[in-house]
Amino acid sequence: MSPALPIDTDRLVLRRFERSDLSALCEYHVLPAMQRYTLGRTRDRDEVAGALGIMRGQISLQRPGDTLTLAMIRKDDEKLLGHVSLHWTDCTAGQGEFRFLINPVHSGNGFVREALSALFDLAFGHYRIHRLMARCDGRNHNSIKLLQQMGLRLEAHYREHALFQGEWDEELHFAILDREWQRSSKVEDLPPRHRVA
Amino acid sequence: MALYPNYPLQTERLRLRPFTRGDVDAVFAYRRREDVALYLFDGPLSREECALAVQQRIGQITLEVEGDKVVLGVELASSGALIGEVSLIWRNVDARQGEIGWIFDPAYQGHGYATEAANALLDLGFGPGDMHRIAARCDVRNIASWRLMDRLGMRREAHFREHALFKNQWDEEFVYAILWQEWHSRREASDGG
């Protein structure tokens, strides 16, 4: 069930992480605001190298619990902008959770949306996921807007349900079902004959 | 904070107290029913299963470590009849999170007993239990249960759709919650303060 990689979108190539991505990854992975969305705390180059090692191994979903992580590379200049990941949480109920991180220098250009669209196509199309969800901090307005624009529904708004770095946390859950996701044009464009058959 | 309550907990019309071996028949009277089990994790229980459940509940009376659960029988103060049960789980010690639940005999529904008993459990959790937030969850179709959450002053925090399978069908679930400060201001208001 390995997907065909890399994935090509308008402006991006989504590919596996490589060892040589370390410096570009460090640029955003160490930022305090990113820590909530990273796997563990990564405050310096060594810790990011550890995270990179893990992400380099996240190359397909074979069984629940697996994660697929893809680096977002800008076609123009082959720059690493950020990454997206898909975590397979439950097999029988077809549940997945996704995450996304972008170097703030490059945010506001629709790159995350472009990468997530391709990731959703992969999740719903290739992996037959039934429902995708994401968590985000209640104060993360950029992410909230993005997820809502992509047609995800706010399903949960937890207040003070947990402590995060010693403070009360506010967490939102967004979700979308397979039948609610409008496939990107690339996948929709089957030859007409195909549809009739 | 670890919790070793003094039982019974008294309310206006009810007593909340640990289960005893003599409760098996009263528990069987409601846990055997399809309508009661509809949105519960377990299906209708046999008498033997009820005896086992009661046996297990007898020891569930304190909160010492994360995951511990207090399950109390609710009886009418007037007659001593067992009319249902309420539970409080210690979900997270550091973040002081609890979760409540309830099951009542349909013969005694519609009188506000569940509300009264659940309020007593919120008082226990937020008071001596020093909890910060108490949540409850139920199937979206379980109207009686989420109306009860409304009456308790809980807020709807989540509405999950098809996030899991429940009894071979897509599950749709509500999560409600109330914070300590919300509970506190409700109690101040109802004390006429």
Ligand SMILES: CC(C)(COP(=O)(O)OP(=O)(O)OC[C@H]1O[C@@H](n2cnc3c(N)ncnc32)[C@H](O)[C@@H]1OP(=O)(O)O)[C@@H](O)C(=O)NCCC(=O)NCCS
């Ligand atoms: C969920 C459940 C406990 C609710 O029981 P309930 O009897 O509706 O709840 P209460 O005891 O608080 O009674 C409230 C009803 O009594 C009425 N009432 C009468 N006197 C009242 C009083 N003094 N105070 C409050 N309500 C009163 C209320 O108006 C309400 O009726 P309504 O729903 O027609 O408006 C019960 O339906 C149950 O056990 N269900 C099966 C098990 C289950 O699903 N458990 C939950 C799993 S998540």
